[in-house]
Amino acid sequence: MIDSMTIEQQKPDDSLLDIHYLGDKDLRKSAKRVSKIDDSIRELARDMLQTMYSSNGIGLASTQVGIHKQLIVIDCEPELSTNAPLILINPKINYYSQELCVMEEGCLSIPGVYFDVIRPEMIQVSFKNENGRPCQISATDLLARVIQHEIDHLNGVMFVDRVTNDLDLTTKLQEKGFTRESVKSLK
Numbered sequence: 001m002i003d004s005m006t007i008e009q010q011k012p013d014d015s016l017l018d019i020h021y022l023g024d025k026d027l028r029k030s031a032k033r034v035s036k037i038d039d040s041i042r043e044l045a046r047d048m049l050q051t052m053y054s055s056n057g058i059g060l061a062s063t064q065v066g067i068h069k070q071l072i073v074i075d076c077e078p079e080l081s082t083n084a085p086l087i088l089i090n091p092k093i094n095y096y097s098q099e100l101c102v103m104e105e106g107c108l109s110i111p112g113v114y115f116d117v118i119r120p121e122m123i124q125v126s127f128k129n130e131n132g133r134p135c136q137i138s139a140t141d142l143l144a145r146v147i148q149h150e151i152d153h154l155n156g157v158m159f160v161d162r163v164t165n166d167l168d169l170t171t172k173l174q175e176k177g178f179t180r181e182s183v184k185s186l187k
Helices: 039-054 141-154 166-175
Strands: 059-061 071-074 086-096 100-105 115-120 122-128 134-140
Touching: 039 059, 039 071, 039 086, 059 141, 071 141, 086 141, 100 141, 115 141, 115 166, 122 141, 134 141
Parallel strands: none
Antiparallel strands: 059 071, 071 086, 086 122, 100 115, 122 134
8 A cells, every 4th residue: 555654755866767758659658457456556656656756746657657557646736745645547537527727737758848738627537546446536627637637648648749839839849859740739
C-alpha cells in the first residue's frame, strides 16, 4: 500500500526515472492494461511519484518515463503533505460533461511550454488503486484536467496536439528547442 508518508514530497537532487521529451517515439505509444497489481507496480508508482515531485509536476503517466502500462500518478497539491497522492491503474473515463472549460496546461515532457486547452469541465473515471481495489471518482476543475491530460498520455496523445493556434504553437515550441513536426494535431 502506498502511504503518503512513504513518499517524500521535497525535491531530491535528481529524479528516479528519466522523463521522455516531445519528439521521443515512446510518448506516442499506447499503454497496455496492467493485468496484475503487485509490488512491482506499487514500486513503479512510488518511483513515478518521486520523479513527479522532483520535477515540480502534479501528474505523471508511465509512458512519460518509457513504461507502457496504464498507470498514472497525480497530486494537485504537492505542498500539502496531508493529501495522499492519487494512483490510477487502468483508468477509464466513463462520463464527460457537455460543459467545456479552458485552462492553461503544461507538461513535464515539454518543459517551459504552456497553452490554453479546452476540455470537459467534469468527468467520472473508474480505475484500480495500488491495492487492486476498483474505484470511481467524479472530478472537476484542476483534478479533472490533470486526469484527462495524463490519460491522453496513455493513449499517445500530448496536450500540444489539442492546441489550435498553429503559429503560436510553432513559435513557442521552437523557443524551447522543440519542433512542430513532433505534434500530431487532433483538429
